[in-house]
Amino acid sequence: RCWQNRRARLLCMLALTFLFFVVEVAVSRVTSSLAMLSDSFHMLSDVMALVVALVAVRFAQRTRATKKNTFGWVRAEVMGALVNAVFLTALCFTILLEAIERFTEPHEIQQPLVVIAVGVAGLIINLLGLCLFNHHGVGGHGHAHGHGHSHGGRQQHPRGGPKPEQPPGDGEAALNRDETSTLVENSSSSNGVSQEKLGDMKDDLSDVQVNGNAGHYPLDEEEVEEDSSAQLNMRGVFLHVFGDALGSVIVVVNALLFYGLWNPCPEDGPCYNPCVNDHCMENVTLFRALGSSNKSEQDGITVAGPCWLLYLDPVLCLIMVCILLYTTYPLLRESALILLQTVPKQIDVHSLNSKLRTLEGVEAIHELHIWQLAGSRIIGTAHIKCPDPSTYMMVAKRIKEIFHDEGIHATTIQPEFASVGSESGRGKCEFPCRTQCALKQCCGAGEASTAKKTEKSSSLSISCSEVVIEFPKTRRTKSESIPSVKLEANTDQNEQFESSL
Amino acid sequence: MGRYSGKTCRLIFMLVLTVGFFVAELVSGYLGNSIALVSDSFNMLSDLISLCVGLSTGRIARRSRRGPRATYGYSRAEAVGALSNAVFLTALCFTILVDSVLRLARPEPIDDAQLVLIVGTLGLAVNVVGLLVFQDWGTCCRARRPVSSLNAGDSPIDQKSPEEGFEKKKEKKSEALNIRGVLLHVMGDALGSVVVVVTATIFYVRPLGDAPCNWQCYIDPSLTIVMVLIILSSAFPLIKETSTILLQMVPKGVDMQLLTDRLACVPGVSSLHEVHVWELASGRNIATLHVKCQTPSDYQGAAYQIRKVFHEAGVHSVTIQPEYADHKTSHLLCSSPCISKACDSHLCCSQREPLRAETNGYVEKSESSLSAQHKDNGSRKSDIEIPMEDPVAEENMKNCDGSGDKSQSGSTRF
Numbered sequence: 001r002c003w004q005n006r007r008a009r010l011l012c013m014l015a016l017t018f019l020f021f022v023v024e025v026a027v028s029r030v031t032s033s034l035a036m037l038s039d040s041f042h043m044l045s046d047v048m049a050l051v052v053a054l055v056a057v058r059f060a061q062r063t064r065a066t067k068k069n070t071f072g073w074v075r076a077e078v079m080g081a082l083v084n085a086v087f088l089t090a091l092c093f094t095i096l097l098e099a100i101e102r103f104t105e106p107h108e109i110q111q112p113l114v115v116i117a118v119g120v121a122g123l124i125i126n127l128l129g130l131c132l133f134n135h136h137g138v139g140g141h142g143h144a145h146g147h148g149h150s151h152g153g154r155q156q157h158p159r160g161g162p163k164p165e166q167p168p169g170d171g172e173a174a175l176n177r178d179e180t181s182t183l184v185e186n187s188s189s190s191n192g193v194s195q196e197k198l199g200d201m202k203d204d205l206s207d208v209q210v211n212g213n214a215g216h217y218p219l220d221e222e223e224v225e226e227d228s229s230a231q232l233n234m235r236g237v238f239l240h241v242f243g244d245a246l247g248s249v250i251v252v253v254n255a256l257l258f259y260g261l262w263n264p265c266p267e268d269g270p271c272y273n274p275c276v277n278d279h280c281m282e283n284v285t286l287f288r289a290l291g292s293s294n295k296s297e298q299d300g301i302t303v304a305g306p307c308w309l310l311y312l313d314p315v316l317c318l319i320m321v322c323i324l325l326y327t328t329y330p331l332l333r334e335s336a337l338i339l340l341q342t343v344p345k346q347i348d349v350h351s352l353n354s355k356l357r358t359l360e361g362v363e364a365i366h367e368l369h370i371w372q373l374a375g376s377r378i379i380g381t382a383h384i385k386c387p388d389p390s391t392y393m394m395v396a397k398r399i400k401e402i403f404h405d406e407g408i409h410a411t412t413i414q415p416e417f418a419s420v421g422s423e424s425g426r427g428k429c430e431f432p433c434r435t436q437c438a439l440k441q442c443c444g445a446g447e448a449s450t451a452k453k454t455e456k457s458s459s460l461s462i463s464c465s466e467v468v469i470e471f472p473k474t475r476r477t478k479s480e481s482i483p484s485v486k487l488e489a490n491t492d493q494n495e496q497f498e499s500s501l
Numbered sequence: 502m503g504r505y506s507g508k509t510c511r512l513i514f515m516l517v518l519t520v521g522f523f524v525a526e527l528v529s530g531y532l533g534n535s536i537a538l539v540s541d542s543f544n545m546l547s548d549l550i551s552l553c554v555g556l557s558t559g560r561i562a563r564r565s566r567r568g569p570r571a572t573y574g575y576s577r578a579e580a581v582g583a584l585s586n587a588v589f590l591t592a593l594c595f596t597i598l599v600d601s602v603l604r605l606a607r608p609e610p611i612d613d614a615q616l617v618l619i620v621g622t623l624g625l626a627v628n629v630v631g632l633l634v635f636q637d638w639g640t641c642c643r644a645r646r647p648v649s650s651l652n653a654g655d656s657p658i659d660q661k662s663p664e665e666g667f668e669k670k671k672e673k674k675s676e677a678l679n680i681r682g683v684l685l686h687v688m689g690d691a692l693g694s695v696v697v698v699v700t701a702t703i704f705y706v707r708p709l710g711d712a713p714c715n716w717q718c719y720i721d722p723s724l725t726i727v728m729v730l731i732i733l734s735s736a737f738p739l740i741k742e743t744s745t746i747l748l749q750m751v752p753k754g755v756d757m758q759l760l761t762d763r764l765a766c767v768p769g770v771s772s773l774h775e776v777h778v779w780e781l782a783s784g785r786n787i788a789t790l791h792v793k794c795q796t797p798s799d800y801q802g803a804a805y806q807i808r809k810v811f812h813e814a815g816v817h818s819v820t821i822q823p824e825y826a827d828h829k830t831s832h833l834l835c836s837s838p839c840i841s842k843a844c845d846s847h848l849c850c851s852q853r854e855p856l857r858a859e860t861n862g863y864v865e866k867s868e869s870s871l872s873a874q875h876k877d878n879g880s881r882k883s884d885i886e887i888p889m890e891d892p893v894a895e896e897n898m899k900n901c902d903g904s905g906d907k908s909q910s911g912s913t914r915f
Binding site for chain 2: 037038041044045048065067068069070071073075076079082083086087089090091093094097104336339340341342343348349350367368369370371373381382383389411412413414415
């Protein structure tokens with residue numbers, strides 16, 4: 001059961017890697033091999049990636065809203081994935097630079113046997129890591145989307161029975177409980193409860209918190225809940241370990257070939273190394289060549305082994321960099337798209353919009369925003385224009401159903417009611433802020449041109465920016481508008497709104 | 502607009518300059534066997550990459566058209582770009598640190614101190630130029646608006662309207678994030694050049710010749726380590742700031758406690774939940790909330806007031822979902838979450854523990870009796886224990902101005 005938990009896996013790998021790093025440093029001191037020392041630092045970068053992933057996992061388990069973050073910290077894993085991906089790219093960049101450096105100044109491998117031994121050990125550890133994270137690694141590609149409905153079925157069974165403080169995965173949840181209780185205590189209180197009430201209830205609340213978290217994470221639920229954000233995070237780690245494994249492979253292959261094929265310069269006797277650009281040796285060679293050309297081979301000048309071996313290392317490094325970049329790019333892209341608040345891949349805003357518009361009672365939709373918080377939590381907001389409140393009550397449930405079908409479960413729908421006698425439909429938005437705030441709104445920024453819109457409305461109000469799919473000509477609209485909620489019943493309130501401008 | 506030419510122009514100028522100098526520095530670094538120079542030249546290359554990232558994300562963010570793929574546009578690209586630059590820089594610092602430690606283990610002298618000194622000084626000049634270029638607005642290509650420094654909060658006096666002032670401030674702030682990422686790299690570069698110059702000067706003035714390495718050989722790596730620490734200490738604030746945006750945290754100027762208190766005081770509002778405030782990009786805050794009211798007219802009255810409260814808090818895009826309290830569902834729960842309880846894990850914030858203090862802006866204003874809990878089986882007995890009907894709740898009304906009697910009427914529920 002230990003292996004199921006993300007955190008446990010990360011910790012195991014972290015311990016292993018760090019241990020190996022220490023071993024490698026020690027061995028390099030003993031054999032005074034600089035190459036091995038520098039190689040060991042790749043392990044250290046692995047450690048750093050694991051630390052980042054661990055921190056992200058820890059953060060992401062605090063799904064409660066806090067004073068600092070009203071959504072909880074679930075997004076931490078996506079950010080961890082991005083950080084790891086960028087980190088990996090940077091490392092590829094430095095490896096690239098090292099490889100170029102090796103091209104200009106090729107090194108021989110000293111003591112290939114030791115290098116082989118340590119390389120194999122590193123490879124084994126990396127393969128172990130790959131197995132640990134493989135569940136999330138390559139398969140992660142296809143799992144990022146399509147969670148909307150598949151989870152529905154899977155979710156049923158954990159929620160079936162009562163789930164008080166005793167989740168089935170006792171040991172696991174206990175770990176969670178201890179950990180998260182400390183975490184939760186740290187998180188500041190109340191997103192909204194008044195302070196006085198909270199004060200006397202602190203003790204009960206902390207119990208509730210602890211229980212809440214334990215109840216929230218029974219073991220099978222945690223497995224099921226390991227949705228795409230966690231997968232992203234694990235993929236980042238997987239790619240790091242993969243890169244390390246490739247590096248170890250290259251080291252081993254290189255050392256093996258070197259050991260087998262390289263004709264080293266012996267300690268004693270003259271030796272000519274044609275691969276190294278050494279002015280001194282060039283003169284010697286020339287001299288000898290001028291001297292007794294027939295006897296040069298019998299003179300015992302050893303010529304150091306095939307030169308292409310020295311270039312094998314950088315070439316393999318280049319190939320490895322290409323492979324790594326190729327596999328890192330999808331992760332980078334995916335996590336960046338989530339962080340950019342884009343619409344998740346599986347949702348088609350066009351069709352959603354048209355479905356909503358075809359509902360009876362819905363006159364217009366605007367400010368439709370869909371974005372992915374993390375994993376399967378997709379959030380939507382929309383302003384729905386209806387003729388009157390009772391119509392809205394009728395369609396409200398239907399609207400939520402439509403969103404639900406798309407996989408968007410957290411929605412905030414703002415109904416707006418068209419006024420009597422004004423022009424129908426799409427014109428007005430119950431616009432939140434005064435004119436000068438237009439540029440500070442989510443979608444009221446940029447050019448302050450409002451000229452396009454003024455002719456549409458009768459009153460001061462100007463229609464607010466609308467989703468481009470509805471009104472193609474307003475693609476660049478950044479218009480402003482003035483609060484102008486008009487109701488049938490409350491005309492005096494109507495004036496109140498407008499006059500307050 | 503003018504800002505296109507201003508910022509992009511600067512970036513392109515730096516790009517060209519950096520490419521040229523990178524090549525020069527690389528060659529001389531190898532010739533002179535100075536690791537500081539070599540790493541400095543690679544810093545130039547990384548500088549190039551960060552400039553490209555800065556340029557491209559700036560371009561992307563500017564074309565913040567909303568479309569079916571991104572309903573908010575791409576204005577967040579700058580934050581992502583800044584984060585990438587900062588992480589990239591951290592990774593590079595890590596490798597430089599490793600190299601320095603290795604150098605400490607096996608010190609080598611600089612061979613051609615004079616060459617290194619010359620190139621190092623040139624590099625320093627280039628970096629200083631870069632720093633200046635990014636500090637001053639509009640020195641390059643004469644931006645349309647008058648010059649004001651990057652960090653100034655004051656808008657120039659000849660603004661046509663407050664809107665323009667706000668726009669400029671906003672664009673300065675969001676651009677600042679993007680440019681800051683690039684600036685960080687340039688600053689790291691400059692420090693690297695300083696280290697190179699210092700080391701080369703020492704070796705020039707006191708050449709080592711054939712003598713074994715003395716203390717002079719240790720200057721290079723130790724100064725490099727100091728430089729790395731300096732760079733890291735300036736990269737982390739940038740990372741923190743971009744995290745605030747990217748993790749959907751509450752923006753800096755907004756105090757959630759105060760905000761929810763004020764919102765609770767709005768007449769007509771019985772309770773609030775699912776209050777979310779976040780920052781799309783620098784300066785643009787967005788909020789959503791669910792409001793429980795008794796009647797639709799309550800809601801209409803409250804809606805404007807709610808928006809006003811948000812406006813004063815600096816949040817200008819608000820989406821309010823009204824819910825009408827009925828005796829069936831608990832006063833604390835969202836009346837219209839998704840259509841079934843099975844979706845709970847997909848909600849941004851779980852509905853299963855609404856009574857806990859941390860639950861997304863839950864504010865209960867009126868005293869209420871224990872309403873029937875229509876929760877799923879995941880509820881715990883502690884649900885009932887938390888007393889919303891605490892008489893203390895009544896006292897909280899005192900905080901609100903003039904809402905005393907309103908709260909009384911609000912507390913009588915049907």
